[in-house]
Amino acid sequence: MNKIFNYKMIILCIFYLYLLFFIKNNFFSVDQKPVKSDVIIVLSGDLGRLEKAYDLYKSGYANYIILSNSTSKVFQDEQAALGIPDNGQFIDEPYATSTYTNAKYTLALMEKYHFRSAIVVSSNYHMDRVKLAYDRALGNKDVKLVYVASEGSSIDSFHFINRRMTLRIEEPIKYLGYLLGLYRWLDL
Template sequence: MVRKMLLMILGAVALIVVLYQVTMKNLIVDEEPKVSDIIIVPEGAITPERASNAERLLNGGYSKTGKVIVSPYDKNNRPYYKQAGISENQIINEPDATSTYTNATNTLKMMQDMGLDSAIITTSDYHMLRTKLIYERQNRHYGFDLTYVAAYHEVDGKLVTWHDAPQYIQGFARQEFIKFWAYVFFLYHWVDA
């Protein structure tokens, strides 16, 4: 009985280790950007890379409307958008999101209300796997053409992945393991962030 219990515990630990390694290796989803109706930025972290990438895409001509939906656009991230050079009239605020789940549900509904068909979704590289999971799950109700473009972190003037970013960014990335698997099992409100 003890041996069987020990084997079960070891098996569970081994499974968690493998899931952790596979998940962390695949956090970054980064597709080639393509011209779309709008750019959507699911916000939440107080870091500049999301605004910088939105600006790069916007000025690269990837938004037919010349607009970005920021979900939410608030006093915490406003300085990053201003610093990136995105004007207030280029930003459409989605003010009610409290999680990646509500980022997706609210912004896709906005797209429908605006009569749009396509969007680039951009967020921090470590946040892309969960973002794509929930956007694809919610997009089943709409059928929009969505493209996922990762935002990388600037360190000493170079763009780097979360692996080479400052420790606090690596900490955000490590949290994604639990958050991603909670989202897989529809536990959005349990990990509301």
């Protein structure tokens, strides 16, 4: 009887964690108005991010786009599906394996190219963790970052919708891991 009660409490706690995360994501998530910047940083991992970054680029918000984890199949597929040309606006960052390394490596590229401001683009459900990772990686660097969320993609397919649902389920666990600082030892 006691074990059943413990399992029910664990399940209830997990349910409330997801419920709180859902409410926070839909009503209190980071999403700022874009401003003219030196560069747009787009993180790989989900469709719609590159599309949003390219729309910002075409609207004149920046002259360059840093593709973090540029070898990502998601980037390649989205660029091909949307017909986005590579006219020299892309700066590749091929080494990131997590949100924290996205932040660390793109900030290093900003320093290398003498960029002082950036628009950081990721999925709406991911932005809180992105901001947390960039805040921690930024240290005392004098860089202005604005966080703009992508709501999704104009590309419709069951595979992409299914992938997005999986990522949304994983995000609360990863966010908790970032709050606890586990990104230092794990690729979250």
